[in-house]
Amino acid sequence: xxxxxSGLADGEESGHAVSLAGxxxxxxxxxxxxxxxxxDATGRVQLFALERSTPDFDGFTGLHLGDWIGVxxxxxxxxxxxxxxxxDEWVRLAEARRSFPDKWHGxxxxxxxxxxxxxxxxxxxxVREAFTTRSRIMSATRRWLEDRGFLEVETPVFxxxxxxxxxxxxxxxxxxxxxxxxxxxxxxxxxKRLTVGGMERVFEIARVFRNEGLSTRHNPEFTMLELYQxxxxxxxxxxxxxxxxxxxxxxxxxxTSLTYDGRDxxxxxxxxxxxxxxxxxxxGGIEVDLDxxxxxxxxxxxxxxxxxxxxxxxxxxxxxxxxxxxxxxxxDPVFVMDYPKEVSPLSRxxxxxxxxxxxxxxxxxxxxxxxxxTELVDPDEQRFRFNxxxxxxxxxxxxxxxxxxxxxxxxxYGLPPTGGLGIGxxxxxxxxxxxxxxxxxxxxxxxxxxx
RNA sequence: GCGCCUCUAGCUCAAUUGGCAGAGCAUCGGACUCUUAAUCCGCAGGUUCCGGGUUCAAGUCCCGGGGGGCGUACCA
Numbered sequence: 001x002x003x004x005x006s007g008l009a010d011g012e013e014s015g016h017a018v019s020l021a022g023x024x025x026x027x028x029x030x031x032x033x034x035x036x037x038x039x040d041a042t043g044r045v046q047l048f049a050l051e052r053s054t055p056d057f058d059g060f061t062g063l064h065l066g067d068w069i070g071v072x073x074x075x076x077x078x079x080x081x082x083x084x085x086x087x088d089e090w091v092r093l094a095e096a097r098r099s100f101p102d103k104w105h106g107x108x109x110x111x112x113x114x115x116x117x118x119x120x121x122x123x124x125x126x127v128r129e130a131f132t133t134r135s136r137i138m139s140a141t142r143r144w145l146e147d148r149g150f151l152e153v154e155t156p157v158f159x160x161x162x163x164x165x166x167x168x169x170x171x172x173x174x175x176x177x178x179x180x181x182x183x184x185x186x187x188x189x190x191x192k193r194l195t196v197g198g199m200e201r202v203f204e205i206a207r208v209f210r211n212e213g214l215s216t217r218h219n220p221e222f223t224m225l226e227l228y229q230x231x232x233x234x235x236x237x238x239x240x241x242x243x244x245x246x247x248x249x250x251x252x253x254x255x256t257s258l259t260y261d262g263r264d265x266x267x268x269x270x271x272x273x274x275x276x277x278x279x280x281x282x283x284g285g286i287e288v289d290l291d292x293x294x295x296x297x298x299x300x301x302x303x304x305x306x307x308x309x310x311x312x313x314x315x316x317x318x319x320x321x322x323x324x325x326x327x328x329x330x331x332d333p334v335f336v337m338d339y340p341k342e343v344s345p346l347s348r349x350x351x352x353x354x355x356x357x358x359x360x361x362x363x364x365x366x367x368x369x370x371x372x373x374t375e376l377v378d379p380d381e382q383r384f385r386f387n388x389x390x391x392x393x394x395x396x397x398x399x400x401x402x403x404x405x406x407x408x409x410x411x412x413y414g415l416p417p418t419g420g421l422g423i424g425x426x427x428x429x430x431x432x433x434x435x436x437x438x439x440x441x442x443x444x445x446x447x448x449x450x451x
Numbered sequence: 452g453c454g455c456c457u458c459u460a461g462c463u464c465a466a467u468u469g470g471c472a473g474a475g476c477a478u479c480g481g482a483c484u485c486u487u488a489a490u491c492c493g494c495a496g497g498u499u500c501c502g503g504g505u506u507c508a509a510g511u512c513c514c515g516g517g518g519g520g521c522g523u524a525c526c527a
Contacts, residue, residue, distance in 0.1 A: 032484050033486085046487080052484095080486070100477055166526085216521080217527075367527090448519090
């Protein structure tokens, strides 16, 4: 509006009337005239009411802050230069029966902000902006993938067998079928079934559920983008990730040079590529390999207060050492390549290094943003990996997988060479909105119920 | 889970060593014809998160419980 009427001089009336609706945010009564600030989804504009021309002037000045009103009137600029709508007609659309928060301080109590997000959203501009940005990131992601031939699909949230990730699921029950079901921890195995079926490029923006602790980086339900691309390997997926993130940064921030948590962050492609072992040596000062004696690995872990379980093999211990010493130190984007087979039951064996798989994680600002690999397509090897998981489960690992016979049957029909990817969209939104808590990018984060 | 911090009016915050629970905004009543968090006058507003305890006296100290935050553990 300010652009449309920029030619209007102070004190001048435009001769044009407009109708708009929104929420009354402020009111300044001035005897026989009154000013108000009306806010809608696009911004704010001043209302200008006169006793002699505004119908039911007393009713207008009796409105509560927070009331929704509709206004019709002429566009003008006040003597003090504020673009305004003269209130020639008005109607109260909805009453705010609860008191408006402090009009200067708003609400800051995070408990109230999360529980009553409806108040947070209309009082705090930056909150509205963050969620607008989230929405733009989601739609830009869809557009970018669709432009590259990816098909968006929806797969079940109820899983008879939880799979596709190492995590504890939520359980539920279907009455008519008398069947226990799990809320999905990942859409992975269903999406790869679709690739078996000939959908060569698929993705899903999936709400997934993991029955684990809460933190500034974890909500029990979160949004994961997963995609699968036939005839691709993890190198292809790395290029896809760095290009997608670069594109999103430019799309929503206008630049790839960001500031996050007070530090500079450069997201432009290409990202650094290093193997897990290289980074562990570089940042952790730990030079080991899968043939390092277990006793040595155990000692290295214990020196760093990492709890070691009996069933942990060298691969698990190396991953633990990396996560403890190295991952938090990685700031600029880096692809951490090549993970131990032991901790990656769905990844394909590395083409050059026995005992390792072609898997990478994208680490940005010390946070895991994505996890991807060249998919394991061999049904016999997959059965072998599942069986190893069953052993781990029986040894007490509650996050271990169980055998999914239908998934194995699908692989027996042939999964083409495929690259797969999972991106934690909430964490990506955090980076692009400068949020340090996942609760700032989830509208209704999981909380204990009010009493 | 564990550790630390926090909770006072609808909102934002005060309250000295343990000594009558307060202010601003919002609400309600009044004044005001160009305000910008308008201003001015007035009224009202409280289970100080809950339950115990110590004390002549507890918002304040002690014990237990609850909500939230941060860190840590598990994880993406």
